[in-house]
Amino acid sequence: MLFALPDTQTLYKALLERDQSYDGRAYVGVTSTGIFCRLTCPARKPKPENCRFFASVPECMSAGFRACLKCHPLGPAAEADPAIATLLNALKDKPGYRWSEQDVERLNLDPSTVRRSFKRHFGMTFLEMARLERLRQGFETLGDGGRVIDAQQDAGFESPTAFRVAFSRLLGQVPGRLADNALLQADWLTTPLGTMIAVTDNKSLHLLEFADRKALPAELKKLVDLSKGSVGVGRLPPHDVLEKELDAYFTGKSSDFKIPLACHGSEFTRTVWDALREIPAGAVRSYSQIAEQIGRPTATRAVARANGANQIALIIPCHRVIGADGSLTGYGGGLWRKQKLIEIERQFLT
Template sequence: MLFDLPDHDTLYQALLDRDASYDGQAYVCVSSTGVFCRLTCPARKPKQENCTFFGTVGECIEAGFRACKRCHPLQPMALADPAIAALLAALNECPDYRWREGDIERMGFDLSTVRRSFKRQFGMTFLEMARQRRLRDGFETIADGGAVIEGQLDAGFDSPSAFRTAFLKLMGKAPGNLSSDPLLFADWVSTPLGDMIAVSSKSQLHLLEFFDRKALPKELARLDTFAKGRLGIGRAEPSEQIKVELAAFFDGSSSDFQTPLAYHGSDFSGSVWDALRQIPAGSTRSYSDIASSIRRPSAVRAVARANGANQIALVIPCHRVIGADGSLTGYGGGLWRKQKLLEIERQYLPKKTKGNKHVAS
């Protein structure tokens, strides 16, 4: 698991040293190339700020990275299991193909064995891996104004019901139930830590969440109610702006977010979110620190609830709030992402403040 890994600096030095002791234990995802590698990869070494480290290849794939063709990080798994080798080769040859269980059987493999092997090695089944590669294409086709049937075909789904089911799981609504004249526009945002969904009006960003956040379907349902059923897919200026700002954040250029935001919460929650935005990148605060900063020192639990209700991740940096004892505490996007975000943000910390007790460790 990721918490068993050393810190970012140690892993980056291991990458520079091509330390073979990490082979199979840690992988580097490179935001500038979109690939993930073994730490022993012979390729030219990326800049430190472009690196994110994971403990499994499954996490790398879920974050949207593809395997390096020089160091072949999937090869040990493939060599250990001929079925994995054959299926990965087939997937690379036909990434847009709509894979089915029958295809696996026709290749001579047992379905249950393949399912267990892929889940064990990658944290997902072969069919889930193939579907993830295709679904983004369908979403983006619809966002660009294409019809649902075009999105279905671009995603490689022969069956409208299968596309509907996959889309329903992703968005909480089937594509045919989304508004054709939206007030709020959902857009796909790719990041080194996984794909996100941004929901914007023409003037403000209303939501920015990782797709695997458990609360996402309820958050989308509330926004749909807020928009009186007019939640749809498309591109709006705030979502385009946040894509640019997120790219700058992850490549080490800037931690400054200027996209206009729309808060959905009480005045108290809004004051907490404003306080979160005042925490410098690279620093952390406790719930009691936030409560004191808004002059409500006894409202620590209410601050924690407001922190958890934040639906604009990264921009409202609830990941910078830790327990009073220094523990990471909960994070809707996953504790592994919280740790990675804090590691990424160290590059934004001025050297003169590194001794401050609020600096993330």
């Protein structure tokens, strides 16, 4: 579990010393290379500012890191299951190939068995793993100013249509419709709880969501409509500010976010969001308590809808709202993330 990891300084010291006691318990993602490793990796050690530490392989992969070819962090799962070893080797040999269940069958493997095994070891299926890697490559090409056709090829899609469909499922629109010199720019940010997509203009943050949230395409479409199509892929100064503030949050240094927000919602919805930001890190509230706080005690359901409409995760902390009986309730990023965020924030209680 993420919250059980030692502090970053302890983990970096373990990385420098190749401390074997952390093998299988902690991993390092190197932002300058996009690679994740065991702490015992024999490769040259990265600078501390380029390190992100994770508690599991699925967290590394969800954050967009590729497995190191020197220390083989996927090795234990491959050794435990020959089918995993077979498919990981096949994926390494054909990183841009569009895998299907028929391909799995042609390797004399049962797709349903493989699906369960990959979910158990990595938190995602083999096909999801392959698709995520391909899309990441294409996204990076577009972010570097590359052409759509180059992004398609880097993502391993032979068909432009297939690439457009896969891309639009993630970003809510086809890559060819991304505006040049757009007012709003979308970029990927890696966090210990998975990859997030942040959309900013030159001054403010408009959206921050986990990349696997089902509502993300619809939320991005709203921004496309509001900006009259002026949305692109790239990085602006607020992305750098946000990345630093998220790093301070996840490393336990600060729960304060200073980045300016651009909130798109009705007056009532924005009032609810303001109330959410008043909940201290480490504390929780119920929907009825928020309704009382804003002077609308009978509007519990409306408060819940406003909570669910939040497009700026973590900073507008909708994860701090729970059921009246103390149970976790719906969270667009997944209840497992909500649980972890609440546990992470306990360190900020004074």
